Amino acid sequence: MKLVSTEAAVQEPRMRSRPLAATLILAGGLAALAIGIALSVSFGAADIRFAAVWEAILRYDADVTQHQIIQELRLPRVVGGAIIGASLAVAGAIMQGMTRNPLADSSLLGLHAGAGLAVALCFAFFPALPYMYVMLAPFLGAGAALTALFSALGEGISLYFNIGQDLAFWFAGGIAGIKRDQLEAVSPWIAAALIGAIALGRSITMLSLGEDIARGLGLRTGAVKAAGAAVVLVLAGAAVSVVGAVGFVGLLVRYAARRLVGVDYRWIISCSAVLGALLVVFADLAARMVDPPYETPTGAVIALLGVPFFLFLARKETKEL
Secondary structure (H helix, E strand, C coil), X not given: CCCCCHHHHHHHHHHHCCHXXXXXXXXHHHHHHHHHHHHHHHCCCCCCCHHHHHHHHHCCCCCCHHHHHHHHHHHHHHHHHHHXXXXXXXXXXXXXXXXXXXXXXXXXXXXXXXXXXXXXXXXXXXXXXXXXHHCCHHHHHCXXXXXXXXXXXXXXXXXXXXXXXXXXXHHHCCCCCCCHHHHHHHHHHHXXXXXXXXXXXXXXXXXXXXXXXXXXCCCCXXXXXXXXXXXXXXXXXXXXXXHCCXXXXXXXXXXXXXXXXXXXXXXXXXXXXXXXXXXXXHHHHHHHHHCCCCCCCHHHHHHHHHHHHHHXXXXXXXXXX
C-alpha cells in the first residue's frame, strides 16, 4: 500500500484545485443563470415581452394581468427552481465529500424516500392540514436512509387511502406549483444551510482525503460529519418539501464541478450551487417546451440525463474495484 504523508495530503488539494477556472465558472454561471431566469419568466402558455417583465419587477401594477402572472406565478417558479437546484447540488457535493462515494446523492441514499413517506402520511391521515405544515413533514422524513422500506410503506399507504394521484404529482418532481409563501418559508433555512456548507468547505476537503488523514491533520471528524449531515438534511428536506422528488441533481453537478475546479470543496460547493441552479432552471424551461401548453415534470427531464449518467458512474466504479 502506498503511504501518503499528512504534509503531502495538505498540499494535494491546493495543487489540484483550479481557482481561476472556478472564478470563471462562477462568473459565467451567474450570467447564464440571469439569462435563463429572464427566458423562463418570459416563456410560457402566454409569452411575455422582456419589457413587460422589467415593468412587473420595477413598477408592479396589480391591475395588469401580465404583472400578476409574472409576480405570482413565474417569478416564484423560476427563483424557486434556482434555489432548489442550488440546494440539491450542494447537498450532493457534501454527501460525496464526506462519504468519498461518487454515487452519493440525496435521491439515491433514501432521503427522498423518507420524505415521500412523511408526505404520504400527511395526505392520508391529515388531509385538512395546511400546506405550510405539510412542508415540515419532509424535513423529518428526510432524516432516514432506508430507501426500499420507506418506498414500500409510502406506496402501500397511497394505495390503501387512494391518494395515489396526489403522491404521483409530488414524486414526479416539478417546480410549476411553487408559491411565494413557500419560498418565504424555506429560503431562510436554505440560506443558512448554504452558508454553513461553504464554511465547512475546507473541512470537507480534508475529510475527502480519508478519515485517518483528516484526523492526522487535527480535524474533529465526528463534529464535521454531524455538521455536514445537518446541512444536508436541511437542504434536501427544504428542497423536497417544495418541489417533490427531483433526483440526480447532486450526482450530475458535483461530478462536473469536481472535474472543472479540482478537489478543493470550497470551490466545489460554491460552483455546485451555481451549476445546480442552472441545471434546474434550464431543465424546467426544456420541460415546458416538450409538449406545450402541457407541463412535463422537471424531475423527468433531469432523470433523462441522470439515469444514464448514474449507470455510467456505477459501471466505472465497478471496473475500478
